[in-house]
Amino acid sequence: MNVLQIDLEPWYCDLPREQWDARTDRVIENVDRILTLLSRTNNEATFFVLEDVARNHPDLIRRIRDDGHEIGSHGYSHKFLSELSPSELGTEIERSVAALRDAGVAAEDIRGFRAPKFSLDRSTAWAIDVLEDKGFRYDSSVFPVKTPLYGMPDAPRAPYRIRSDDLTVPREEGLWEVPLSTYRVPGVDVNVPVAGGFYLRALPYRFVKYALERRIAAGHPAVCYIHPWELDPSIPRIDEYDWFYYHRLGAAAGKFRRLLEDFEFATTERYLDSVEGRPERTGPNLDA
Template sequence: MTNALTIDVEEYFHATAFSSAVPPERWADLPMRAGEATRRLLDLLASRGIRATFFVLGWVAERDPGLVRAIREAGHEVASHGYGHRPIRGDGRGDGRGDGRKDGRKEFIEDTDRSKKLIEDLIGEPVKGYRATTFSIVRETLWALDVLAEMGFAYDSSIFPIRHDRYGIPDAPRFPHRHSSGLIEVPPGTARVLGQNVPIAGGGYFRLFPPSFTRWGIRRVNEKEKMPVVFYVHPWEVDPDQPRLPAGRLTRIRHYRNLDRTEERLSDLLETFRFGTIGEMLEQLAPQSMEPCSSLRPPHLDPLPQERKREASYISSLSPVTGERARVRGSIA
């Protein structure tokens, strides 16, 4: 079973929790550290013979283009994390031509298009994957999936099927599925515990939970549910010497806890489970012939067979993702 290893390439000061203390106009005054940390991750992956999907922030790509080229030259997939690390906001009901302050569509299109074009110019090939800042495609911003499809993306990995104070759609499907627009949604990994979705996907959960819990969760999904897990990590999580920024107690715990242990934990995880790119992960899914549903409005869902009917409240028209090797490889690779 090949799980997907994903890396969100951003700076330590880009975390949304620091947005008040470190607004965008101050970013240029802070030392950049993502390049060195990302190259350390590249070395780790090379030593294991593993390819991953790197969701690169356009702001970082613009300032360190050599890093983006190095990622691609090492054989990894390069995807977009947007440009300015702005969470998606608004109801998206505008047409993208107004000021965009209420509907959020104009800002989202401009930010995403800027990142996509920048990265494509650097790697010389289409960018097919997207992940929103802070997993900010939630119920109110599901309109963004249609926009991504219109922009030529093949898949998105922004909907976290959990309860959280900042993001998440707890009753969304836990495994890859196809939106009515044709876009494939690839959710971060969760395990079912006492009837609830519990995150096992990485990030702060990987640092805060015991390593044994992460291993248990991935093994349970792989062996009992026969499905892969999407795992994620940030370069700043393997950089324990990063400057400390002003923040409240909860933010400090979420951001700084166990930074000195992340790289070792990740190395052990890569030895225990099989990982690859999102494209490689999608190739192994069983073929499905069902076409996407056409209705965009009322709530409806056709999840993968492994998902339960409890997920039928997810607000979007979705269908199972096809696992046909040629079709998936052509749209993702």
């Protein structure tokens, strides 16, 4: 069973928060494309929703839920975890979950969290304790690669239970971590990111498919992601954004469609149910 995740955020979310209200988010039309493709290919996805989207588009969140997909939290400000304190992350989670509940998502159904920009690493390991305190079942913020922006290349490459004292050692119990998929280059012990997003746009699709097939053959799930704005090559070009935001946006929609046709995807929650059985569902504890 493979996992598909959508980081549901507006294209401008990496600008300072005070600039957001002046922009048009284009979220509805881009998510419409994703929901249509998921329906046509009979696939499911987990949508990690930024608070801004839940507040501005509650009807869209209900549509996603009613179509049978999973809703998770993507926080509030879209800041790196390193820019937050534990208490600030707790507040961001509370705001995010409250917005999702106001949009009609039951608290017990909000079981997963994605840190903005995959910013969970050794320096921000304290975030695992916050997520456990808040009652989440899993996190999906570890990318086992090394990039200038993020990554933890020595982390396990398959889902594992994680603890804050050492993010690289699988545990017998605790919060689940669901890392994004990588390809281990034979002979050189280097992980290449192939999970989706920029890498789906930049890499030849044949290589992405081959790498994911290798993971599946080894008994591990393909864990892939995309941002809705990546299917929209006409998003505004702004000076504040680096080249990689726009690189090969025109190729994303076709590659994403092929990905959905070539692989079967489920939600993160459904995958975890398949490996351990369904636990008691309590949902995030907003008072913790």
